Amino acid sequence: DSGVTQTPKHLITATGQRVTLRCSPRSGDLSVYWYQQSLDQGLQFLIQYYNGEERAKGNILERFSAQQFPDLHSELNLSSLELGDSALYFCASSIPRVASGQETQYFGPGTRLLVL
């Protein structure tokens, strides 16, 4: 158990809909990362938040957005869903690199999204 929790575990929805995925980082971790994992694209970095602020952006679609709240939990919002958005969505957290001297990201169990 990494200490990172994600809900829900599974999500089935229809095209055009909007969903929200939730992540709670490990206690004390300030950074939260979101990844999308699909069979053909591997593990794709979407976005990073650090202590409530957006820190880095990856291959995140404009239909997707995220935020990190004062209690450090994060939500990933996916809207106008398409069939191709079906994937595993992982959240990871880490302590500040300056503090740890290295970058270890701890991954949650993921949310499996199926868009029909």
Add this chain to the structure above:
Amino acid sequence: QQQVKQSPQSLIVQKGGISIINCAYENTAFDYFPWYQQFPGKGPALLIAIRPDVSEKKEGRFTISFNKSAKQFSLHIMDSQPGDSATYFCAALGTGANSKLTFGKGITLSVRP
């Protein structure tokens, strides 16, 4: 542009054999190279990591070999066991507070009993 490339795409090894997974990177600014292991239905988990100032790091049956001039690093799993069957991702991280981990596409290792 894929900055971190893994090979082979999949690997089948007999129990007790050596599993070797290779990774090549392009960005010379990378300075931290972890390997992640992912079992079906689980999130990736850090297995072992190396910095470019050392050429090899060993933890139990897992060894990373690093070749800075060739911009390559590899994971060796000695005495491979069926429980090692998983997907393995190499990754690389650049310097700076805003750097992010760049993952390879992953390879699926199957260890036959």
